[in-house]
Amino acid sequence: MAMETSAVRAVPPQPRGAMAADPGLWLGLAVIVALCALPFFVRNFVVFQMTMVLVYALAILGLNLLTGISGQFSLGHGAFYAIGAYTAAILMEHGGVAYFWTLPAAGLICFAAGFLFGLPALRLEGVYLALATFALAVATPQFLKLTPLERWTGGVQGIVINKPDPPFGLRLSQDQWLYFFTLAVALLLYWAARNIVASRSGRALLAIRDNPIAARSMGVDTARYKALAFGVSALYTGVAGALGAIAVQFVAPDSFTFSLSVAFFVGLVVGGVGWLPGALVGAAFAMYVPNVAEHLSKGLSGAVYGVILIALIYLMPAGAGGLVRAIGQRLTSRRTAGSATGGDRA
């Protein structure tokens, strides 16, 4: 709060606001246009990969709401992704539900799961929360293989589902239709996430992140907000899981191992913690860099990936978000030429 008022006082609000929004807005629109146009120029497999990038972006967006906005840790979001994926698969396979109705169901179930996991996690901070969620991630495949649930989950074999056909007789391939469907969902949820961050609840969460004790003493119900943040974050990741299951047409326990959670976490850090558009950058990293690493060296792909990660942490400690912020700051300070001390808003 204090920082905001001082910034407003130091700089006339109008030009600064307009300048900060303009390039970002135009860039955002350009990205959306590019995302809409691309699938018409590439092969179906590439379209599928791009769908998965959007799916990952959605999951990382969820994680970003948790870590970037409310300051909680999670190495276990693969678990919520798995719950979302299984919800979609089970509903389609056993319930005969249409694919688009599985998304709200997956979202709701994951919200409940995240909220419930968030309740005990409230008492945990930093390392402890990382540990609890790490355990969740490692244990997930075993939960999914449980014998009593086999009737529903298909056990080790998993469930195969069908790819939906484009509706209204649209002349798109299945992959293209699914891509646009995912894009629409992702844009909707991104818009919602921005509004959440800008809302009263978002401010409360930011306050909790920056100083939990101060937030509590100002009357923010930390427990409730933290659990809610966990729930909403899980909701995003769950919807991503459902979309991912539909795109891959298959769910099985071993698709949801610890490395999936790691991919989300790495994507979050690479994209920039607290910078929502970074989710897309992080998702592209999570999707393509392992391939690049494999291309560089078949046997040592994991090692190459690890080295790339360490290099990134050294070079861009705040991820792509930090890089963009630094560039933006340089541009604004050049334009306003000394009249402002650069944006200090994160």
Added chain:
Amino acid sequence: MELLGQQIIAGLATGAIYACMALAVVMIYQAIDHLNFAQGEMAMVSTFLCWQMLQWGVPYWPAFVLTVALSFAGGVVIERVVFKPLKDAPVLSHVVVFIALFTILNSAAGFIWDFTIKPFPSPFGTGSFLGTGLLSKHQAGMIGVTLLVLTLLWAFFRFTRTGLAMRAAASNPESAQLAGIRVGWMIALGWGMAAAIGAVAGMLIAPVVFLDPNMMLSILLYGFAGAVLGGLGSPAGAVAGGFAVGVVENLAGTYIPVIGGELKLPIALVLIVAVLVVKPNGLFGRMTVQRV
């Protein structure tokens, strides 16, 4: 009743594995205030080093000692090269680097020694301990070595200057620095010791679970569970916690029908969450008070 007794003893035997790992986890937690998610992989690489030396015809105990020494050096080098430059980076960056180390070590080990499962010899021989049929010789040896390592550690921290300096550096870095302690090197020392203990753990575990690059992930989870149960600040607590986790795992597997063989990892999850919620400092840990 006899079944119960047997299960408890068998639990203690597996618990020794977790106790070893938990000890390594606590060591590094003391030094850097973080949990090292790459700890298991570091131990795995150490074990492979020992295996390689054995393949080259080095006798067991020299290979053992050499491996511990190399692991110690390796731990120090990792701290100096990778983590020292990131000293002031946020926790998130540290976790990412842990993950990066994890994948690097895992993939390098797979590349050098491939992913096939290898048997690993036990220095204590095969057969049952004292002819009772409850414990194998190796399990008894494992419990013995764990307790020995714990005693050595306790003596080190209690009676040596370096041990005292390490404790000071961990509990209050600024004051320790002002008192002339080289805090940076104490942290590196902590890494080295953790790597060495991890190496011991790895070499003791390998005869039981067999050697392969992925052998450590679930064991690390149990090690964490043990460390949390005992309290992350207390080496003795971690060992006790590790043994307790082994017993709980075994009893739950025997007496709760759903769990059987397939729910063992979720037990660790439930244990971790339960302990953190009910008694976040663990059974033997001290309460930490946050200063505002």
